[in-house]
Amino acid sequence: MIKFFRKFRQSMIQENKVIKYVLYAVGEIVLVVIGILIALNINNNNEANKTRDTELRYLGNIKNDLNLTINSLDDYMGRRTEQIAAANTVLDHHNGRPISNFVEFNMQCISIYIWQRFNLSDNTFQELVNSGNLALISNDSIKNLLLNLESKYKEMKDGEDHFRYDTENLLYKSVYAKLDMDPTVRNFYYQVTQGQQGEDVPLNKELFSGILNSLEHKNGMVMAVAEFGNMLMRFGEMKAMALELIQLIDQEQASD
Numbered sequence: 121m122i123k124f125f126r127k128f129r130q131s132m133i134q135e136n137k138v139i140k141y142v143l144y145a146v147g148e149i150v151l152v153v154i155g156i157l158i159a160l161n162i163n164n165n166n167e168a169n170k171t172r173d174t175e176l177r178y179l180g181n182i183k184n185d186l187n188l189t190i191n192s193l194d195d196y197m198g199r200r201t202e203q204i205a206a207a208n209t210v211l212d213h214h215n216g217r218p219i220s221n222f223v224e225f226n227m228q229c230i231s232i233y234i235w236q237r238f239n240l241s242d243n244t245f246q247e248l249v250n251s252g253n254l255a256l257i258s259n260d261s262i263k264n265l266l267l268n269l270e271s272k273y274k275e276m277k278d279g280e281d282h283f284r285y286d287t288e289n290l291l292y293k294s295v296y297a298k299l300d301m302d303p304t305v306r307n308f309y310y311q312v313t314q315g316q317q318g319e320d321v322p323l324n325k326e327l328f329s330g331i332l333n334s335l336e337h338k339n340g341m342v343m344a345v346a347e348f349g350n351m352l353m354r355f356g357e358m359k360a361m362a363l364e365l366i367q368l369i370d371q372e373q374a375s376d
Contacts, residue, residue: 175256176376181244182266183369186362188241193359196238200348200355206231207344214338222323223307229331230308232344233291237280238355240273262368269361276354283347290340298330298337 206228219225245266248254257263295301304327309318331337 171256172376175258176373178244178248178253178256179262179369179372183366185241185244186366186369190359190362192238192241193355193362196236197352197355197359199236200352203231203235204345204348204352207341207348210341211338211345214332214341219325219328222325222328223311225328226304226307226323227311230304232341233287233295235283235287238276238351240270240358242270242273245270259368259372262365262372265361265365265368269358269365272354272358272361276351276358279347279351279354283343283351286340286343286347290336290343294331294334294337294340298334300327303327 209228210225210232213219213225248256254263257266303321303323306319307321307323310320311318
């Protein structure tokens with residue numbers, strides 16, 4: 121084939137068909153350029169497909185993280201709701217309501233003293249940020265919601281830090297100074313482990329009179345109601361964002 125084109129070109133030159141030869145040469149150049157452009161386009165499409173596959177894998181992992189986050193949020197929202205109710209009950213007793221069940225009162229108090237921090241399941245998002253690959257997420261709505269979720273999480277952590285400060289300066293100090301914790305802790309562990317740990321120590325009014333007469337302890341319960349309520353609101357906002365993100369990711373995956 122190559123010999124044929126070479127002979128054809130030489131034949132045209134020999135016959136002095138310059139115009140036809142020029143057109144032929146231009147045609148060859150055009151074919152070469154078109155071939156290069158096709159190859160580049162194929163290569164670009166292959167790279168785009170690889171990038172898209174990577175993006176979809178990240179989106180799938182983000183969705184898994186969001187489902188874990190929603191489960192944790194539901195758990196923590198339930199706990200915070202119970203803790204708010206417990207703190208309000210303790211406040212009722214501070215305000216003069218008689219205690220009919222001292223074991224229950226002890227459990228309500230300790231549920232406020234002992235609390236856990238919430239941790240966002242965002243390993244995939246952190247990997248994207250730390251690797252500089254956040255730009256792989258082509259859907260701006262998903263990207264912005266992820267950033268807003270992280271921002272809301274930081275706001276909630278500030279609330280946790282505020283409550284930790286109030287707990288240490290109001291509740292813990294008053295409890296350490298005005299409550300014999302030995303019987304209350306032993307009874308608490310006996311109740312939560314169904315008798316496997318601790319001891320069924322009898323509890324009475326005199327044991328709790330110190331904290332019930334403590335303004336610091338009462339103020340600590342007031343702050344627990346207010347700050348757990350604020351956290352509960354943040355949790356609700358975070359859950360709404362997580363659900364919206366899952367919906368957007370489902371749409372993105374379906375469109376591929």
